[in-house]
Amino acid sequence: MFEVEDLAIEQGGRTLWQGLTLRIKAGERLGLSAPSGFGKTTLGRVLAGWQPLADPGRVRLDGEPLPARGYNPVQLVPQHPELCFNPRRSTGQSLWDVWQPDETMLARFLVNPEWLSRKPGQLSGGELARIALLRALDPRTRVLIADEVTAQLDPRIQRQLWQELIRECETRGLGILVFSHQQALLRQVCHRVIFHGEGRDEAFNMLSDDAA
Template identity: 65%
Template structure:
């Protein structure tokens, strides 16, 4: 279980999140829908251990997130190009985490040739799918998906979410979905994060 207790996140003098408490169980799907600039992406970074909260605790199975080994909470950010080394092939970055099977690559609509190219040679939508592939390491227990299909056409979006929902049931994989599409959240998530914003 991923637990967030009394979390406070400030950016300068601005409080983005105040006294945030929630839990996400294995296989559960939670959505976050809010206007731009309200701190959704920052919250995702904090929950994945990419940056520290101002106050509060984030616990995975009652323990702090690991910092010196693979973190079972993986974030696919809104701008995946920032997470790749521009001088390495994207496949090398994926293989640093795990070696995906052909079915997973196919289900994410990834052309295997993309894995031989550098990030600058790929589109944003192509990089988003490779970043998702990297995050789906079998050790991943919780996936934070920040606008991961926003740059894709509707048919590919549908296929990818269908695949992710299957993983939620099979592994089971917990998923926190950050999206500007409220209809998407209502369709795929079992609950929404309800918080008091300041």
């Protein structure tokens, strides 16, 4: 169980989040929709440990605070995937620093092995997004924060990637927090969706086998 309790985040003298509470069970997909500028990206960075949290006890996994060092089992795939890579190293080096997915895993997430010999600046945003997503799916990852992770991709590729992510949820109990402006996508891939700033929290059924 991933738990966020009464979380407050301020940035630049502005309160972005106040009293945020959410829970994600193993294998659950929770969607979060909010207008631009409401702090979804900052929230993702804080929850994944990219930015410090004033009270780390408010964010817990299985009742324990997230580790201050070593691999964080809560991983973020940001809206701008180039942030996951060192521009002076190949994308493969950045991937293999974390784990080494096999050819089957590359194929499932539509990553061309040739891309791994190239530096980030030699790939498109959509290509980088797929490698960043694969990098975050290290077997140690328990919760994935997906910030508009498929927004740069065409519908066919979006569909396949979400089918594979749902498969990861179901086979390994991966929890996913999905940030997206695409409310139709959230309704299709998430068990629940929180509409921040709209005063409602709606629950949806799980995907059927042919939905995506």
